[in-house]
Amino acid sequence: MPSDDEYVGLTKGDRVSSKRYRSATSLWTLLLLTVMLLVAVALVILPPALSKANDFSQPPEATQSDPASKMSQSDQISGVGQDDPPSENEQGDQSPEIEQSDQPLGKAQREQPPKTAKSSQPLTSDGVSPTVTLKKYGVIRGIYENGVLAFHGVPFAEPPLGELRWRPPQHGKPWRPDILDASKRKAACLQNPSSIITPEPWISEDCLYLEIYAPIDLAASRATLPVFFYIHGGAYKSYSAVNELLDGSSFVHRTGAIVVIPNYRLGAMGFLVHGTRHNIQGNYGLLDQVFALKWVHDNIAAFEGDPSKVTLAGQSAGAQAAIIHLMSKENSKYFRSIILESPPVPLPVKAYSQGLAQTVLVAKHVNCPGDITGGDGMKCLRNVSGEAILRAQKMIKSFGELYLDRPELWGPVVDEKLVRGPLLRGFQDAEEVPLKPIMWGVTSEEALVFIREIHHQPSGFLMYAYAKLVFKKLGVDSKRLSNLYPMGFRDTRTIISNMFTDFLFRCPTEWAINQMKTAVPTVWTYVFERAIKIPPTNPANICSEHACHGINIPFLFNTFDAFNASASKVDETISRHLNYYYGNFIFYGNPNGKLMLEDKLSQKSKIPYWPRSYEDKDKYQNMVFQGDGSLDIGGRVRKDRCDFWYKRYP
Numbered sequence: 001m002p003s004d005d006e007y008v009g010l011t012k013g014d015r016v017s018s019k020r021y022r023s024a025t026s027l028w029t030l031l032l033l034t035v036m037l038l039v040a041v042a043l044v045i046l047p048p049a050l051s052k053a054n055d056f057s058q059p060p061e062a063t064q065s066d067p068a069s070k071m072s073q074s075d076q077i078s079g080v081g082q083d084d085p086p087s088e089n090e091q092g093d094q095s096p097e098i099e100q101s102d103q104p105l106g107k108a109q110r111e112q113p114p115k116t117a118k119s120s121q122p123l124t125s126d127g128v129s130p131t132v133t134l135k136k137y138g139v140i141r142g143i144y145e146n147g148v149l150a151f152h153g154v155p156f157a158e159p160p161l162g163e164l165r166w167r168p169p170q171h172g173k174p175w176r177p178d179i180l181d182a183s184k185r186k187a188a189c190l191q192n193p194s195s196i197i198t199p200e201p202w203i204s205e206d207c208l209y210l211e212i213y214a215p216i217d218l219a220a221s222r223a224t225l226p227v228f229f230y231i232h233g234g235a236y237k238s239y240s241a242v243n244e245l246l247d248g249s250s251f252v253h254r255t256g257a258i259v260v261i262p263n264y265r266l267g268a269m270g271f272l273v274h275g276t277r278h279n280i281q282g283n284y285g286l287l288d289q290v291f292a293l294k295w296v297h298d299n300i301a302a303f304e305g306d307p308s309k310v311t312l313a314g315q316s317a318g319a320q321a322a323i324i325h326l327m328s329k330e331n332s333k334y335f336r337s338i339i340l341e342s343p344p345v346p347l348p349v350k351a352y353s354q355g356l357a358q359t360v361l362v363a364k365h366v367n368c369p370g371d372i373t374g375g376d377g378m379k380c381l382r383n384v385s386g387e388a389i390l391r392a393q394k395m396i397k398s399f400g401e402l403y404l405d406r407p408e409l410w411g412p413v414v415d416e417k418l419v420r421g422p423l424l425r426g427f428q429d430a431e432e433v434p435l436k437p438i439m440w441g442v443t444s445e446e447a448l449v450f451i452r453e454i455h456h457q458p459s460g461f462l463m464y465a466y467a468k469l470v471f472k473k474l475g476v477d478s479k480r481l482s483n484l485y486p487m488g489f490r491d492t493r494t495i496i497s498n499m500f501t502d503f504l505f506r507c508p509t510e511w512a513i514n515q516m517k518t519a520v521p522t523v524w525t526y527v528f529e530r531a532i533k534i535p536p537t538n539p540a541n542i543c544s545e546h547a548c549h550g551i552n553i554p555f556l557f558n559t560f561d562a563f564n565a566s567a568s569k570v571d572e573t574i575s576r577h578l579n580y581y582y583g584n585f586i587f588y589g590n591p592n593g594k595l596m597l598e599d600k601l602s603q604k605s606k607i608p609y610w611p612r613s614y615e616d617k618d619k620y621q622n623m624v625f626q627g628d629g630s631l632d633i634g635g636r637v638r639k640d641r642c643d644f645w646y647k648r649y650p
Contacts, residue, residue, distance in 0.1 A: 129141050130143075130149045140154060141179050142182045152242075161205055161206060163382060165382045166284060166382065169288050188203045189205075197238055205269065209241070212303060213248035213259040215258075226258070230248075231315075232318050234316070236408055238267075242263070244562035246559070250557060256583065257587070258304075262288065262292035264289050267393050271410045274372055274378055275373055276374070281415075290334075293331065311335060314340065315342060338436055341441050344407065346503065350412065350413040350414065352413060360372060439581075441528060445548050449548040452493060502642065502645055510620060513613050524585075524611075
């Protein structure tokens with residue numbers, strides 16, 4: 001039976017290889033303790049197992065028996081030919097079902113490092129800690145942690161301090177001949193505490209670092225692995241790559257991919273606007289993300305990663321940023337597929353005048369007179385302490401977009417270079433959207449966390465009336481809104497949450513994908529309905545037992561313990577299912593992978609085939625991770641509501 005850390009993204013042969021490798025490791029320990037008779041038996045079994053172990057991470061196209069191996073890489077990743085049924089001699093009992101385990105899915109115990117032979121490859125081990133040699137910079141020493149190779153706090157840019165504050169990221173300096181210690185996490189970027197996110201234990205302006213996780217037996221592999229590059233959310237003002245929720249260890253175990261998570265500058269430090277109207281300066285947080293992507297492209301081979309097989313992913317604001325990079329012809333060449341988790345795409349981006357007005361207010365609060373378009377005012381701001389900037393940032397309440405600016409006060413500015421306009425508008429001309437596989441998911445109660453953050457107690461008519469007023473000022477038909485979302489007689493926070501969930505998350509997803517259905521057919525969507533019980537000690541408790549914004553994260557990374565929450569067997573199953581589909585998508589550009597093509601015909605798998613959003617002509621389909629733990633194929637929910645909101649989109 002496969003264990004909890006089965007590599008779901010690999011082929012059946014690869015899975016057997018990884019299983020045999022672990023068996024061989026156990027035998028090696030037993031050989032030292034057993035009698036000569038068992039030694040003789042083991043010597044017969046062990047060599048073939050070890051030879052198989054070296055092949056555990058063969059890339060998908062290397063498996064000759066697989067029909068996908070007969071296609072070009074571009075065909076595989078674009079989805080061309082992936083629905084062709086396999087030939088009869090290729091069929092077999094290859095069901096990709098995920099086995100259950102009686103063991104809890106908590107973080108794996110730290111393992112003893114394998115004794116890896118020295119080789120010409122840049123990834124090596126001294127038996128105590130893994131080391132990587134980067135040609136441009138020097139040697140990095142990581143750590144064996146939670147059963148994976150972890151490299152914490154890997155610098156991808158020069159610290160943005162002093163004169164480098166509010167400037168594009170710069171290449172870091174080599175550290176050779178010293179060895180860089182990457183065994184401990186670095187600080188999160190400067191930020192004010194959030195009321196719904198556990199505060200970061202350590203913040204600093206010196207924060208441009210990566211968290212990198214890789215399979216523990218990577219050095220024994222003869223193949224490079226795909227990369228999962230994940231941009232965290234937090235409304236561009238909070239959160240970090242070092243948050244416990246984003247520990248990539250379990251994800252690496254289950255998928256076999258390399259995980260890279262970058263920090264990027266937040267709030268005023270990352271998105272303060274200056275310069276002139278013809279030379280707008282800002283969006284430094286986005287530039288940090290692009291710089292990190294380029295760093296991965298140039299250096300991930302040293303970690304046995306394949307720079308041509310990067311999947312860009314993001315959650316919330318991180319997903320918005322991923323869309324911005326997708327729409328950039330220059331930046332989109334650094335990844336081959338994309339995963340979007342809960343991007344609130346209708347939220348406005350700032351105009352230059354709005355961003356500059358914010359900067360004027362910040363300068364006023366910290367007593368920096370002068371020209372903030374690039375003269376003495378900016379020189380003064382660069383000399384102000386980071387703590388003073390954070391205090392000034394808290395004083396900014398709006399940038400003038402009628403309520404919808406509040407969720408992301410410190411988001412991107414339209415600079416006509418990286419950000420060209422509202423995000424939804426980018427999907428209007430679908431021919432301009434790069435032809436890449438896209439996975440796009442939302443939760444069923446996205447907005448509830450934001451409503452409850454404002455109103456902790458059950459609310460009635462007044463709050464409902466205020467929500468209607470907000471939408472009326474946005475030009476929404478108030479009477480029609482009341483018909484679609486009737487108030488009822490109970491807590492109105494739920495129905496108001498439904499309004500904003502549909503308007504900001506569910507309906508724009510359907511709208512954007514409908515725009516792309518011909519030009520970009522390789523799109524898969526999902527709705528996540530499962531919730532967990534969050535204890536009162538965690539600020540996210542306001543969404544306990546609700547499928548709020550971000551609830552998919554602990555399922556994705558198997559980090560329930562970061563919520564101080566216990567995962568039930570149902571939670572564990574959903575977590576494995578999510579990792580299974582993500583792993584296949586990262587490896588093959590298709591959440592079904594190779595084996596699922598057979599299961600679509602044979603119906604042998606307990607894991608359902610996930611159709612493309614418009615695989616069945618004009619019928620919209622998505623995967624539903626249901627609240628009871630089951631999986632189902634759904635369609636448009638409350639079509640009348642989304643048709644109503646479509647009128648508000650470009």
